[in-house]
Amino acid sequence: SSKKTMEINPENGIMEELRKRADADANDKSVRDLVLLLFETALLTSGFSLDDPNTFAARIHRMLKLGLNIDDDDAAAADDDADMPALDDAAAEESKMEEVD
Structure with a gap:
C-alpha cells in the first residue's frame, strides 16, 4: 500500500472557513x-x-440535505414506503413493457 500524504494550503478559502467553524464549535x-x-x-x-464507500455516500447525502435545507424528519417522510407501489403492480407494469417490444 502506498503512503498517503495530504498537503493542505492553510490559506485556501475552504481551509480558512473550516478552521473558523471548527474554532467556533469543535463538536x-x-x-x-x-x-x-x-x-x-x-x-x-x-x-x-x-x-x-457507503459511509462516504451517507456523508455526501447529509451534506446535500444540509445544502438544500432538508431536515432529517422531512427526508424520513420522503422515504416513506407508503408511496411505493406494490411489487405485484411493478411486475405487471414490467410485463406490459415487454409486450410492447
Whole structure:
C-alpha cells in the first residue's frame, strides 16, 4: 500500500472557513463531515480507493440535505414506503413493457 500524504494550503478559502467553524464549535458534525469529505475526495482523485464507500455516500447525502435545507424528519417522510407501489403492480407494469417490444 502506498503512503498517503495530504498537503493542505492553510490559506485556501475552504481551509480558512473550516478552521473558523471548527474554532467556533469543535463538536460540529457538519465540519467533521466536510473535513472527511475533503480527505476522501483527495484519496479518490489520487487514485486510491475508499475503505467504506457507503459511509462516504451517507456523508455526501447529509451534506446535500444540509445544502438544500432538508431536515432529517422531512427526508424520513420522503422515504416513506407508503408511496411505493406494490411489487405485484411493478411486475405487471414490467410485463406490459415487454409486450410492447
